[in-house]
Amino acid sequence: MWKRVLHTTGVLAFCLTAGCSQQGQNQQAKSPPPTTPPTVTNQPLATPVFSGERAFSYLLKQTSFGPRNPNSKGHAACRAYLSETLRGFADQVRLQEFTAEGYEGVTLRLTNIIASFRPEAKIRVLLCAHWDTRPMADRDENKERRNEPILGANDAASGVAVLLEMASLFHSTPPPVGVDIVLFDGEDYGKELDHARYLLGSRYFARTKPPEYVPRFGILLDMVGDTYLELPQEMHSVKFAPDIVSLVWSTARDLGITQFVHERGEEILDDHVPLNEAGIKTIDIIDFNYPDLTHRYWHTHQDIPEHCSGESLAAVGTVVTHVVYRQRTDHD
DSSP states (O other), X not given: OOOOEEOOOOOOSOOOOSSEEEEOOOOOOSOOSOOSOOOBOSSOOOOOOOOHHHHHHHHHHHHTXXXXXXXXXXXXXXXXXXXXXXXXTOSEEEEEEEEEEOGGGOEEEEEEEEEEXXXXXXXXXXXXXXXXXXXXXXXXSOGGGXXXXXXXXXXXXXXXXXXXXXXXXXXXXXXSSEEEEEEESSTTOSOTTOGGGSSHHHHHHHHHSOTTOOOSEEEEEESOOBTTOOEEEOHHHHHHOHHHHHHHHHHHHHHTOTTEEEEEOOEEOOTHHHHHHTTOOEEEEEOOSSBOSSOBOTTSTTOSGGGBOHHHHHHHHHHHHHHHHTBOOTTO
């Protein structure tokens, strides 16, 4: 994904009616006024244990299909895998199919994959990640390979892997609130600076969502598998949803998970921006410095499983899982 980075100083069942086909059912942009984190139950529901090992296996499975850039064989195979896997866990799975104009007149065939848990619950939480990978390695040191698609172990597979493991937990231990997992397509298609061809899936989702669909908050996971994981507070998130940032990072502190650092990070153009503009208060959990400030695997052929870690996936998954299971249910 190309990120626009600016260094800073300092309710019922969820149903999409546009471009959305149901499959395998198992039965604006301003900072919001709240500054206090959402309350949680005094005696929260027991939180299931998140497995970093299982999450890493989901990462490996995705990369086994090769690059998953739109219109590729890997893209089609991974879509089938993700859909089938989520149908085994969720109460409802929908495929939101749409097209977008690519370069040189190419029509991109794209799909947002939407899995809902407890669809009857009025109080809902949105968890999301993008599942497509970049069609060009435009940051690779080898200029001869810059036109080749990347494998995308961290930049795509990591966030999805965390959400698949969470889906398995929701299946075995239903969460106290409704949860919608949305895997966005077409996030990472555009060439650098061509902002109109990024975030295709989240923009389509935000544009076509029912007006009444306003979850309590959203959490976006992107690039969360880095072996040397360090997660500062992304600045769009601080602007749009400071209370959710506070909730997530304080939960990490309470759990002793040190990968969440209490520092302000960078401002990153990512899938949470269209969601916030559509009225869904959403934060981005992301480690953009992959693996660090001086060595960059982002948008290169070095974005491979060997540079990712199940421990990192467990850190993120554990925190987000606790956030979900601690939600207050008084108004269900």
